Amino acid sequence: MIRTLLLSTCLAAPAYAGEIWVTNEKDDTVSVISTETLEVIATYPTGERPRGITFSKDFSVVYICASDSDAVQVMDPNTGEILHDLPSGEDPEQFVLHPNDRHLYIANEDDAITTVVDTETRAVIAQIDVGVEPEGMAVSPDGKIAITTSETTNMAHWIDTETQELFANTLVDSRPRHAEFVKDGEQMWVSSEIGGSITVFNTADQAELGKIRFEVPGVHQDRVQPVGFEFIEGDTHAFVALGPSNHVAVVNADTLEVEDYILVGRRVWHMAFNADKTQLFTTNGVSGDVTVIDVASREPLQSIKVGRFPWGAAFRP
Amino acid sequence: MKNFTQYSVLFCTCFGMSAQADVALDVTYLSVFEAQPPTLSNLDAEPDDIGVAGALTGLDDNITTGRFLGHNYALNVVQLDDGDDAIAAAKTALAASPYLILDAPPAMLLAIADLPEAADAILFNTSSGDLDLRDSACRANLLHTLPSDKMRTDALAQFFLTRRWDDLVMITGTHPQDVTYAEAMRSSLIKFGLELSGEKTWEFDADMRRAASQEIPLFTQDLGDYDVMILADELHDFGRYVLYNTWEARPVAGSEGLTAVTWSPVIEQWGAAQLQSRFEDKNARDMTSQDYAAWAAIRTLGEAVTRTNAADSATLRDYILSPEFELAGFKGRPLTFRSWNGQLRQPIAIAHPRALVAQAPLDGFLHQVNELDTLGLDQPESNCEVFQ
Numbered sequence: 114m115i116r117t118l119l120l121s122t123c124l125a126a127p128a129y130a131g132e133i134w135v136t137n138e139k140d141d142t143v144s145v146i147s148t149e150t151l152e153v154i155a156t157y158p159t160g161e162r163p164r165g166i167t168f169s170k171d172f173s174v175v176y177i178c179a180s181d182s183d184a185v186q187v188m189d190p191n192t193g194e195i196l197h198d199l200p201s202g203e204d205p206e207q208f209v210l211h212p213n214d215r216h217l218y219i220a221n222e223d224d225a226i227t228t229v230v231d232t233e234t235r236a237v238i239a240q241i242d243v244g245v246e247p248e249g250m251a252v253s254p255d256g257k258i259a260i261t262t263s264e265t266t267n268m269a270h271w272i273d274t275e276t277q278e279l280f281a282n283t284l285v286d287s288r289p290r291h292a293e294f295v296k297d298g299e300q301m302w303v304s305s306e307i308g309g310s311i312t313v314f315n316t317a318d319q320a321e322l323g324k325i326r327f328e329v330p331g332v333h334q335d336r337v338q339p340v341g342f343e344f345i346e347g348d349t350h351a352f353v354a355l356g357p358s359n360h361v362a363v364v365n366a367d368t369l370e371v372e373d374y375i376l377v378g379r380r381v382w383h384m385a386f387n388a389d390k391t392q393l394f395t396t397n398g399v400s401g402d403v404t405v406i407d408v409a410s411r412e413p414l415q416s417i418k419v420g421r422f423p424w425g426a427a428f429r430p
Numbered sequence: 431m432k433n434f435t436q437y438s439v440l441f442c443t444c445f446g447m448s449a450q451a452d453v454a455l456d457v458t459y460l461s462v463f464e465a466q467p468p469t470l471s472n473l474d475a476e477p478d479d480i481g482v483a484g485a486l487t488g489l490d491d492n493i494t495t496g497r498f499l500g501h502n503y504a505l506n507v508v509q510l511d512d513g514d515d516a517i518a519a520a521k522t523a524l525a526a527s528p529y530l531i532l533d534a535p536p537a538m539l540l541a542i543a544d545l546p547e548a549a550d551a552i553l554f555n556t557s558s559g560d561l562d563l564r565d566s567a568c569r570a571n572l573l574h575t576l577p578s579d580k581m582r583t584d585a586l587a588q589f590f591l592t593r594r595w596d597d598l599v600m601i602t603g604t605h606p607q608d609v610t611y612a613e614a615m616r617s618s619l620i621k622f623g624l625e626l627s628g629e630k631t632w633e634f635d636a637d638m639r640r641a642a643s644q645e646i647p648l649f650t651q652d653l654g655d656y657d658v659m660i661l662a663d664e665l666h667d668f669g670r671y672v673l674y675n676t677w678e679a680r681p682v683a684g685s686e687g688l689t690a691v692t693w694s695p696v697i698e699q700w701g702a703a704q705l706q707s708r709f710e711d712k713n714a715r716d717m718t719s720q721d722y723a724a725w726a727a728i729r730t731l732g733e734a735v736t737r738t739n740a741a742d743s744a745t746l747r748d749y750i751l752s753p754e755f756e757l758a759g760f761k762g763r764p765l766t767f768r769s770w771n772g773q774l775r776q777p778i779a780i781a782h783p784r785a786l787v788a789q790a791p792l793d794g795f796l797h798q799v800n801e802l803d804t805l806g807l808d809q810p811e812s813n814c815e816v817f818q
Contacts, residue, residue, distance in 0.1 A: 222704060223711075225494055245494045246704050264701060265758065266495040267736070282498040284736065287758040288701070307758040333801055335763040357762070 133385050133394045134190070134427045135403060136163035136177060137420025143177065143188075144403075144419040146394065148387040148428075151405055151417055157193030160186050165207040165250075166425040169232075170214040175427070176232070178205040178219070185219060185230065190429060200237050202228035207425075209250040209259065211274065218259045218272070220247035227261045227270070229277055239277035243270045249303065251292035253316065262289035262303055269303050269312075271319060281319045285312045290340045291383075295366065296348050304339040306356060311339055313369065323369045325353075330374070332358045341383035345408055346390045352406070354381040354395055361395060361404075363411055373411045377404035385426035396423035454502040455492075455731060455741045458523035459485045459724065460542075461509045461533035462516040467605060469667040481533045481556055482507055483713045484721025485728050487705075490712075492732030501735050505728065521547050528743040531727045533557040533720065536567075543569040552743050552750075554727035557720055561614060564771045564807055568814035573750070573772040575730065576723035577692050579611050581806035583618035585690040585778035585790030586660075586683055588804070591622050592792050595657035599628040600684070601650075601672065602662040611685065612662035626660075628653040632668050646675035653677070660684040687782065690790065693722035694781045700762035726759055726774060730767075733757055751817075762789070763802070771814040775802040 131148040143163060145155040160179025168175050174196065177186045184198040185205055202221035209218050219228045227247055229239040244266025251260040259272040269292060271281040286308020293302050300322065301314045311325040327337045338356035344366065353362040357380050363373040378397025385394050393406040401421055405414040459482055485505060492503040508519055516534065520542040523530055528551040532539055536558045543553055553572045555563060559579035590598065598619065602612040619625060630653065659676060661684040663669035669686035681687060695706065695716040709717040734746040734755065749755055756764035761777045768775060780788040795804040
């Protein structure tokens with residue numbers, strides 16, 4: 114999601130400048146980190162329990178899931194002012210912005226529903242019944258397919274964005290958390306936190322192409338729990354947050370083999386790249402900080418203290 | 431006898447699924463009446479749907495998942511009153527379905543498991559922590575989603591050791607549950623190299639709501655100095671009056687104070703907040719350990735049906751006891767069954783009424799197979815042979 118946004122704006126943005134926006138789940142704030150100075154340059158109040166965060170295509174507004182306020186908040190990123198709330202259904206946790214820059218697909222964790230909201234008319238245009246505890250959200254680059262993963266039902270639900278109806282449901286390992294389309298939408302990846310795996314699907318027929326498993330030396334298998342992941346330029350490698358194992362894995366996207374493990378902060382959850390994807394910023398919930406990883410050397414560079422329980426991350430130029 | 435049925439609805443055609451053979455799983459929840467002795471305090475009103483509410487929450491989870499796969503689930507709830515014939519009720523349930531979730535005392539669990547009608551059934555014990563049921567009295571058709579008492583006392587022993595609280599005393603009540611809990615605690619302390627420096631039995635019949643402040647200091651004075659006082663008071667009779675009234679100012683653990691529990695309203699990590707809120711919205715009360723055990727039982731069956739696309743008991747039992755099975759139980763690790771005695775492996779919460787203090791197994795307690803097997807009976811010491 115962040116990846117597609119980047120492609121469309123990198124050209125216009127001055128190289129290297131930028132900000133990483135981090136939602137602090139238990140502080141009701143967002144922290145704004147400068148990718149140049151690697152310091153927190155602003156902290157803005159949000160609604161209750163902010164989690165998912167994403168920018169509009171032109172970066173003029175930022176959308177924030179304020180889960181316990183039962184709203185998606187629309188913020189002016191230049192001032193931190195909340196412009197208005199969008200109807201979101203109950204307990205919005207994570208969402209994805211359709212390539213049309215208008216429709217937000219929102220996972221309503223408590224209600225087993227995916228809500229589709231038109232950000233212009235501020236109206237709910239569809240609610241789709243999905244499995245128990247929907248969380249991971251993705252939309253294909255061509256905008257035709259949206260994905261919701263449900264944590265207790267253990268499925269990826271495939272939504273036709275024209276009819277707003279499910280056309281397939283595929284089982285994955287326990288507690289699927291995050292989904293991404295890869296390689297121009299040819300593949301769709303889903304991470305399973307408790308199952309400890311990522312399942313790779315062929316988008317065309319929803320067939321399973323393979324599974325990625327992780328083994329962090331010195332950490333019990335049960336604690337290796339993949340959650341958020343992002344792809345570097347060209348989709349050749351994925352960086353995968355492994356939750357309470359406190360590591361990020363680097364996965365070769367062609368062989369589906371893990372090449373490296375990088376030690377980061379505690380309970381690493383989601384992540385975002387800087388403008389040219391040379392640095393990766395991971396949210397570490399328990400340690401309350403963000404680890405900056407040098408993508409080329411696959412080394413952690415430094416930690417940046419943010420608020421309590423940082424959860425989501427998004428880049429803006 | 432109260433008898434009501436929740437029927438699942440056929441959703442399979444509405445969700446864009448291709449035609450699939452329908453799989454239907456009917457489960458009976460049977461609770462057997464067990465008279466409880468009176469306790470000193472009237473503070474705890476026991477909800478009459480303990481366990482049932484957990485099973486119904488699990489049923490909802492199964493139904494939501496099943497509608498995408500053409501799998502249907504129904505739960506028949508049978509709650510017996512005093513004097514009802516439990517064996518007859520179990521036979522009726524087993525005639526309808528081989529899946530039985532049981533809330534019953536240990537002797538009744540065994541009586542039901544030994545019925546000829548139960549030979550190919552899958553029964554779940556969701557109410558008893560009795561160690562014998564997982565050991566020499568184990569039955570191949572009886573699985574346990576509630577932890578054994580020993581898993582809970584091992585969890586506390588790990589915590590004592592971690593905190594270097596190695597000088598321990600214990601006060602034990604006189605009810606059978608208190609005695610078995612105390613036995614489990616003694617064996618846990620031995621397992622982790624800890625010792626009791628004093629023990630007393632609580633046999634008083636005074637009403638502690640009036641006299642606790644006078645009685646408890648004197649009662650605990652002769653225990654001398656120690657690090658922690660352990661209470662074996664599983665019916666929650668006298669223990670609540672011990673806290674803050676001991677002669678020495680020391681923490682209290684065991685059945686009161688710092689407790690090791692299956693489930694608690696203070697568990698919010700690992701996505702547990704979602705399960706808690708689903709449960710609370712529906713039942714307007716907190717989810718108890720027994721609710722959790724019933725939830726885990728019906729979710730175990732649901733998970734097995736989802737993954738095997740079958741509803742016959744042989745297929746489900748094989749899958750449940752296989753290494754492929756895992757249940758996401760909101761405890762931060764996948765839950766699996768011990769294939770040698772049918773006990774659900776699970777982390778144990780160490781909590782006080784306001785917060786989770788730690789989760790066992792604690793860091794540093796290692797095991798050659800699975801760290802969760804540092805809690806409770808491990809395979810080499812098990813006398814259960816019918817699972818082999």
